[in-house]
Amino acid sequence: MQITDIRIRVVSKESKMKAVVSVTFDDAFVVHDIKVIEGEKGLFIAMPSKKTPDGEYRDIAHPINGDMRAVLQDAILEKFQQALEEMPEDAE
Secondary structure (H helix, E strand, C coil): CCEEEEEEEECCCCCCEEEEEEEEECCCEEEEEEEEEEECCEEEEECCEEECCCCCEEECCCCCCHHHHHHHHHHHHHHHHHHHHHCCCCCC
16 A cells, blocks of 8 residues: 555644644545644654544544554655745744
């Protein structure tokens, strides 16, 4: 499976959530609402999730193993950095 497209929507430079991302695989399957989050140890991705009746959040879609998560996160964060570099200084 190959990542064939990544679309970044930068949300805010001021909040912990920096962007919302859609990733297309093999030009055939897309996952929307992946978030780029600024954590204590730097940027990471959070998979799309929904709130359960008991108030917890459960991922709707997610990588099965750490290798796939690393591939996905590296690709998304690289594209996010490119998006930031292309943004005008006064844009947010």
